[in-house]
Amino acid sequence: MLFDSHIHTEFSTDSKMWISEAIEKAEELNIGLILTEHMDINYPEKDSFIFSPEEYFKEYEKYKSNKLLLGIELGMQPNCVLEGKKIIEKYPFDYVLGSIHLVDGIDIYLENYYKGRSKKETFEMYFKFMLDCLNAYTFIDSLAHIDYISRYARYDDSELIYEDFYEYIDEILKTAVQKNIALEINTRRFESNKSIRNVQKIYKRFYELGGRIVTLGSDSHQKGQIGYKLDIAKDMADSCGLKAVYYKNRKPEYI
Known part of the structure; x- marks a missing residue:
């Protein structure tokens, strides 16, 4: 069974999706889910992109099953x-997805991050x-959406080209391999074949450098996004020699 390992419900600041909607859609698609609510400590806007883990487990523990697991982004x-690290050690998350949403305190969703800077400058800052x-963060399980910056970059061509930034x-x-951290294949930008081809080069390179496992995630904030092009992500993993996994009790389970 495929697992969509990147799902946001109403515990995330930018999502209004109810857990019942997510469960209904997963059953329709016959896939498993891992909820990964946003926890961006020290986010510049007070009380945004954080949640109470205590309330999260209190509210969602009753829904947990072999097909629905509780994680965190x-x-x-x-x-x-x-x-x-204290939060991760204190609460029984099944899965810890590590993300870069801010660089030097600036949300890269915002135009301010790109203003007055070239694509080369902003992308290099992001990768550094x-x-x-x-x-x-040696205690995360998987590194999320390595191409996240391409969603929001304010350039005529915001695509992440491996050859342009291969050193970074x-x-x-290499660091992910050394620290036994998986790489996420995030399907949010899979509406474009060009984006798929560009990002696939990174996963091929991950295998060449010793990487062996990936997680698959739609980064859904709405019911209709759940499971988006997971089949293509799985095919990409297979074509690169990588094994798709999901995490349960912080341990990888093979799909």
Whole structure:
């Protein structure tokens, strides 16, 4: 059974989806789900993109099953490593997905991150920051959406081209291999065949550098997004020699 390992419900600031909607859609598609609510400690806007793990488990524990697991998407920043680690150690998450949403305190969703900077500058800043965080957050299970910046970059061509940034990307992939961290295949940008081809090069390189496992995620915030092109993500993993897994009790289970 395929698992969509990147799902946001109403515990995430940017999602209004109810857990009942997510369960209904997963049953329709016959897939498993891992909920990964946003936890971006020290987010610049007060009380945004954080949630109470205590309330999360209190509310959702009754829904947990072999087909629905409880995880977290932990926003990584150097100034909150210890606080993040304490949360992960305190609560029984099945899965910890590490993400880069902010660089030097600026949300890369915002135009301000790109203003006055070239694509080369902003992408290099993003990858350097990601590498620093990956070295610090050794307790995550998978690195989310390596191509996240391409969703929001304010350039005529915002595509992530491996060859343009291979030195940074290779260091990130090597670090993930060394620290036994999986790489997520995120299908959010799979509406474009060009995006699929570009990102596939990164997963092929991950295998060449010793990577062996990936997680699959739609990054859904709405019912209709659940399971989006997971079959293509699974085929991509297979074509790159990578094994698709999901995490249960912080241990990888093969799909």
